[in-house]
Amino acid sequence: MLQVTDLVKDFGKMRVINRASFQVREGEIVSLVGPNGAGKTTLVNLISGHIKPNRGKVEFLGRDITAAPPHVRIRMGIARNFQITQLFQELSVLDNVRNCVFSIHGLSRHWLRSAGSYKEATQSARRILEIFHIAHLEQELPLNLSEGDRKVLDIAMAYALESKFLLLDEPTSGVATGDKFKIMDTIIGAIDRSKMATMIVEHDMDIVFDYSDRVLVLREGTIMADGKPQEVMQDKEVRATLFGIEE
Amino acid sequence: MGLGFNLLLRHTGLLSFGHGAYFAVGAYTVAMMGRYFPGLYKMELLLPAAVATSALVAAVFGFVCVRHTRIFFSILTLALSMLVFALLVKLYYVTGGSDGIRAPIPSMLGHTFQGVRRPQFLSGFYYHFLLGIFLAATALMYGIINSPFGKTLQCVRDNEVRAEMIGVRVRHFRWLAFVISGMYAGLAGGLWSFVNGHVTPEVAHWVFSGEVVYMTLLGGFKTFAGPVVGAVLFTFLKLYAISGTEYWMLIIGITLIGLVLLLPSGITGALASLAARLQASRVGGP
Numbered sequence: 001m002l003q004v005t006d007l008v009k010d011f012g013k014m015r016v017i018n019r020a021s022f023q024v025r026e027g028e029i030v031s032l033v034g035p036n037g038a039g040k041t042t043l044v045n046l047i048s049g050h051i052k053p054n055r056g057k058v059e060f061l062g063r064d065i066t067a068a069p070p071h072v073r074i075r076m077g078i079a080r081n082f083q084i085t086q087l088f089q090e091l092s093v094l095d096n097v098r099n100c101v102f103s104i105h106g107l108s109r110h111w112l113r114s115a116g117s118y119k120e121a122t123q124s125a126r127r128i129l130e131i132f133h134i135a136h137l138e139q140e141l142p143l144n145l146s147e148g149d150r151k152v153l154d155i156a157m158a159y160a161l162e163s164k165f166l167l168l169d170e171p172t173s174g175v176a177t178g179d180k181f182k183i184m185d186t187i188i189g190a191i192d193r194s195k196m197a198t199m200i201v202e203h204d205m206d207i208v209f210d211y212s213d214r215v216l217v218l219r220e221g222t223i224m225a226d227g228k229p230q231e232v233m234q235d236k237e238v239r240a241t242l243f244g245i246e247e
Numbered sequence: 248m249g250l251g252f253n254l255l256l257r258h259t260g261l262l263s264f265g266h267g268a269y270f271a272v273g274a275y276t277v278a279m280m281g282r283y284f285p286g287l288y289k290m291e292l293l294l295p296a297a298v299a300t301s302a303l304v305a306a307v308f309g310f311v312c313v314r315h316t317r318i319f320f321s322i323l324t325l326a327l328s329m330l331v332f333a334l335l336v337k338l339y340y341v342t343g344g345s346d347g348i349r350a351p352i353p354s355m356l357g358h359t360f361q362g363v364r365r366p367q368f369l370s371g372f373y374y375h376f377l378l379g380i381f382l383a384a385t386a387l388m389y390g391i392i393n394s395p396f397g398k399t400l401q402c403v404r405d406n407e408v409r410a411e412m413i414g415v416r417v418r419h420f421r422w423l424a425f426v427i428s429g430m431y432a433g434l435a436g437g438l439w440s441f442v443n444g445h446v447t448p449e450v451a452h453w454v455f456s457g458e459v460v461y462m463t464l465l466g467g468f469k470t471f472a473g474p475v476v477g478a479v480l481f482t483f484l485k486l487y488a489i490s491g492t493e494y495w496m497l498i499i500g501i502t503l504i505g506l507v508l509l510l511p512s513g514i515t516g517a518l519a520s521l522a523a524r525l526q527a528s529r530v531g532g533p
Contacts, residue, residue: 074414086409103414111396
């Protein structure tokens, strides 16, 4: 469903993404791994439309979206979270999610009725909060949440966009080790429900092994390996890249 | 009086130093209709016309301004309003230059106020009329900020990056807020022209726009009632300062410095935090 071809992105003289090509199929959970500075977040930004590539092509559901602005991609079904949580700080948890529901259903410009009177939108926002186990926090401001809950809220907002393809940029970074698997179980449970394809940027190899169907290894802006987790990790070069082990 | 408008700018986090421009457009629309189309000089036509023209000007200016944020946005709004000021002064034959244009008492729904003197008109019928419009405009604004549209504007203010990534067209929403805000200023300008009886270019000058900013700072920009409280207090402050001393600007200036240093969230903001503290001490107390 997602096809990336020969993507190139330069920041000044630095080539951050260098002819990266890969695809993601429907319903698949793909992990994107690679050392710091390999260009993982840049790739997420390119696919979500946050930044535009210098060369190459991004296609989604057979349509060329290389030049499409973010709101078009979101309508088509691409949603993302943020590694460093990006929330609406002065709005309640419920409003944070409900505004996403308004947006995807084209209600954002309605101004005659109060937000609370949109029963359906409010219900689906509450349902999403329940799926992500943060329903009890709906009246809180993001400020009063734990880092783990903030991460989950950030992902719930992307999920609320009813996407077909979800980009998760380090969903468990900054979370205590003991909570990581709990959060991943919540997220994967939600994804399984809607059968959406997902690409997860992740550092923790245990998580990569446990949750992904396929692994992409990114090094210096190029996809150097692509395959099942067990197979890819057999590769000496991959191990050297990821763990710095020379065998 | 009609200061609900500044609120909207608070809700997108954009500080406009050029709201005098839309106020002036509203006021001049009224005065010029009186001058060129005396047959149409009716309240029920004048006010919609004032709102429409200020919306149009705000739509054009807004198109340029919303491309920028923070100080760049503020400076642009200021520059554009000074452009309006310059036009009003220079186009003597159309706008009356620095002499301005007279704005007599209009008729309303077929009723003329012939023989009614201005002070009588202002303290009688017009006072209640203003109050009614003010309440309606405030209620409408309150509705807007609590609607999905208003909530989306808050998203844009809180986190532009995320707003874009939930599918909100950030510039488009800023522009809409800008136009609505301009319409409120235009309405206020139209209403004010009858109070003053005379319209001059000064209302497009940045000093006037600055007063609007001052009012909002005084009242507090984080609360709904802030700008209204600020407007009332500012008007009293200015009135007493002017009648008491010729150095009234000094008093206004000192108040502003004190305000920024001591009450950064304005009077309503300070009251709100005081109330919160009292409540906390009551809960925490014996």
